Every structure is written in structure tokens, then in C-alpha cells.
Amino acid sequence: MVRAVLGLTAGLALGAAVAAWISAGQAIGPVLDIVRPGEFIGRAASFVATAETPGAQFLTLTAHIEQEGTVYPLFSLDDPAGAALEQETDDRLRISRTLDRESHPDLVEGPARVVVTATRPVLFGLRESGSETATDVTVRLTPPRLTPLSTLHYVTHGGAELVVYRVTPEDAGSGVRVGGREYPGYPAAGAGIEGRDDLRVAYFALLHDQDLDTRIQLYARDPAGNEATADFAHRIFERQFRRSRIPVGDGFLRRVVPAIVAESPELAGEAADSSTAPAELLQLYLLINGQLRESNRAAIASLAAETAPRQLWSGPFRQLANSQVESGFADHRTYLYDGNEIDQQVHLGFDLASTANAPVRASNAGTVIFAEYLGIFGRCVVIDHGMGLQSLYAHLSSIDVTPGMPVDRGQQIGLSGQTGLAGGDHLHFAMLLQGRPVTPMEWWDEHWIEDRLLRKLREATGTPTSR
Numbered sequence: 001m002v003r004a005v006l007g008l009t010a011g012l013a014l015g016a017a018v019a020a021w022i023s024a025g026q027a028i029g030p031v032l033d034i035v036r037p038g039e040f041i042g043r044a045a046s047f048v049a050t051a052e053t054p055g056a057q058f059l060t061l062t063a064h065i066e067q068e069g070t071v072y073p074l075f076s077l078d079d080p081a082g083a084a085l086e087q088e089t090d091d092r093l094r095i096s097r098t099l100d101r102e103s104h105p106d107l108v109e110g111p112a113r114v115v116v117t118a119t120r121p122v123l124f125g126l127r128e129s130g131s132e133t134a135t136d137v138t139v140r141l142t143p144p145r146l147t148p149l150s151t152l153h154y155v156t157h158g159g160a161e162l163v164v165y166r167v168t169p170e171d172a173g174s175g176v177r178v179g180g181r182e183y184p185g186y187p188a189a190g191a192g193i194e195g196r197d198d199l200r201v202a203y204f205a206l207l208h209d210q211d212l213d214t215r216i217q218l219y220a221r222d223p224a225g226n227e228a229t230a231d232f233a234h235r236i237f238e239r240q241f242r243r244s245r246i247p248v249g250d251g252f253l254r255r256v257v258p259a260i261v262a263e264s265p266e267l268a269g270e271a272a273d274s275s276t277a278p279a280e281l282l283q284l285y286l287l288i289n290g291q292l293r294e295s296n297r298a299a300i301a302s303l304a305a306e307t308a309p310r311q312l313w314s315g316p317f318r319q320l321a322n323s324q325v326e327s328g329f330a331d332h333r334t335y336l337y338d339g340n341e342i343d344q345q346v347h348l349g350f351d352l353a354s355t356a357n358a359p360v361r362a363s364n365a366g367t368v369i370f371a372e373y374l375g376i377f378g379r380c381v382v383i384d385h386g387m388g389l390q391s392l393y394a395h396l397s398s399i400d401v402t403p404g405m406p407v408d409r410g411q412q413i414g415l416s417g418q419t420g421l422a423g424g425d426h427l428h429f430a431m432l433l434q435g436r437p438v439t440p441m442e443w444w445d446e447h448w449i450e451d452r453l454l455r456k457l458r459e460a461t462g463t464p465t466s467r
């Protein structure tokens, strides 16, 4: 009887051990993730992977890249091979290292495979459980090629220009870099140039606050991160920006400050009405002219992302009919209160005055992308003309359009007014390139449009001339 019980107990224990052994063999191995590279390995790539298991207890952890039957090690616990190993959490390790021409000079262009394997101890270290993950990649080592095609690039300070160029491969992103600012190029078909898939058109600008000797060049970047730049001949012309002094009076502050405070979510904590003390109104005005101006400009700049990849406009841009220029582009303004300097700002548009509530018309064909109240701009409309070009109409008393609406050149979009930071009824008109203000004067000028833009686009349809 006792022997039978013992036998049964031994049998059960053995059975449990066998079950534990088997289930340990099926235990989940470490969780592996290859973070980088993604789809491509370029001339300067990196390898990043994470490996997770309870207590970060690994028996083995290795990574390699294989190509055409050859295995190139990337990492192992015994031989980190220059990789950095860091413990991200109690359970997770992160491996990172460079994976470039210097570290792996024998990689060639074409398909390759990155593999990570790991094992962890299970059943008190009596057994182990392993896992493997892999990702297929393409090695790309040839940098993009850029060929400028257009000629006679003349850039006036604060103004725009256009360059036509060729870029290969076709999946490379490209454009013009002016100092630290990039202006993407668009397929030339969007500007009406058919025939070649490698042709690009990029509008760019030397902004009013950039130096005259700012570097201007073409850039291209393929999805593997390979980069190329190319210079193209251009001349820079100086422009004089005016300085003006603007007196700020209590009557003006009483009219504009409470209205802007009421309409601006950025100033939700503030309050102002007709009974607010002049000193307090002045403080709010400085907040509006400074921080709110910055915030409103950033909101306008972000609209650049919504530009169409094709040119929606044709012919010169229209100026407000029968209007008088009250203030020009990039005027440097000093603000005075009681004869004392209180602030300085740069005015990044044109102020055009006509009669009160004058019809405001789309300066050219495009799509409305913004139509609402926006702080210093008051009631404001932005029209996208494609390829990064947009026009802005501010201080309107009423708006006749809604976002998404296509408009023709000359179509009425609202009435002029004095909403926002406006001293009287006028239209504040601005032209924007990739969200950055450029002088509207060029776009109003038929000859500039012909010489600087249309001629280059026409020439690009012919045989490319050598430089």
C-alpha cells in the first residue's frame, strides 16, 4: 500500500517534471525588434535593435547582416564589435552602432538581410528558449545626381526666384537650400512642363532677415539618406528696407486690444474692455505685438504644408484696385507711446488703403486654405497658389469664402476693414513662399513674372543648355 502511494507520487512528480520540461521548451523567447535600418541602408546608416526578456537575462544575443551568402557581424554579447549596449528598462536592452561604408566596406548595392537572434534561460537554466527576427533591406550607395538647367538667376533681398533642374533617382527629395531654410522642388509637370520625370521646379527666396552672402544651392536626399548638393550660378541684389515710426495712442489701444484679447485663445487668461486702464491696455498691446504676433506668424507658416504640388496661378498677381501704398514690405517699425519707444517689429507685407469696406479680390487663382479670425491679422484669408506659393489678406471686415474653395483671379473674397492690429481700414497683403514672407512687388510685376519665372519654365521644355 505504502509502496503503491510512493510509486504514484514518484510517477506524478516525474509527469510534472516532463510537463515542465516540455512547456519550458515552448516558452516564449526574447522579444526582438529591429528599429534601424528601415527599408534602406545608405552610405551613412546605423543599426538599432531592442531585445526584451525578464530581467534582461540573455544567454546569447547576436546581430549580423548577410549579403550574397556572406555574413558580416554587427554585435554579440561576447564581442560587441563597437556597438553600444544600453539597458533601457529592467527587461530591455538596446543595441546601437554605425553601419556605414567605413564599418562595412564590403557591402555592395543591392538586397541584404539584417538578422537578430537571442536566447534566454528557462526552467532554472536547465533549458533555453530562443527567437530570431530579420528585416530585408536594400543597400544604396550612389548619391543622388543634380543638374541645374535654368540660367540667369537674380535674387533680390527679400524676394523670390525659380530654378529648373534635373534630379535622379526619382525617389530623391530635393530643392533649394538657402542658409538653413529648404524650399522643396516639385515635379515640373506641375508647372505645365511635360515629358521628363526627372525635371523639377523649385521656388526659393533670400529672406529679408538673411545675409546677402547666404549660401544658396540645390540639395537632394534619397530615402537611404544619401545626400548631394550642387551650386548654380546666381546674383544677389540689395534692396533698401524703410524705417518708420508708429505712434500708438490710447484711442487706438481701446479699439484694438479688447477685440483681439476676446478673439485670441492664446490670451484666454487676459481680460480687457473699454474701462481697462491705459497702462494695462499698453501692457496687453505689447503682448499682442510681440508674443501673439509670433504665434500668429507660426500658424500662417504651418499652412505651407497644405500647398498643392502644381501651379494654380497664371499671369501677374493683382493689387487691390485703386489703392494707395501705406506701408511696404520689411519696413522696420519703431512704436512710440507718449513719445517713448515701446517696441520694434518688421512689417512683412504691404498695407494698401482704398475706401472703407472696399471689395478685396483674390490676387490670382488658387484654393482658399484659411478663412477666419487670427489675432493681429484680424479676419484673414490665405489662398494657396501651389508649389509653396500663398497670398494672405488681413484686417477684413467680412469674409466671403471658406477653406477648400477654389477661387479665380479677381474673385471677391471679402471686404476690407480694420480687424486685428489695424490703425484704420486697409488691406494688409502678403505673399508667402513655403510660409515665409517675400515681397509682393515682384508678383505684381508682369516683367518680373516673365523674365524670372515663365522664361525659365519655357526654356526648360526645349533642349537643356549646357552651363
Ligand SMILES: [Zn+2]
Pocket: 327, 347, 349, 350, 351, 427, 428, 429
Ligand atoms: Zn500691414
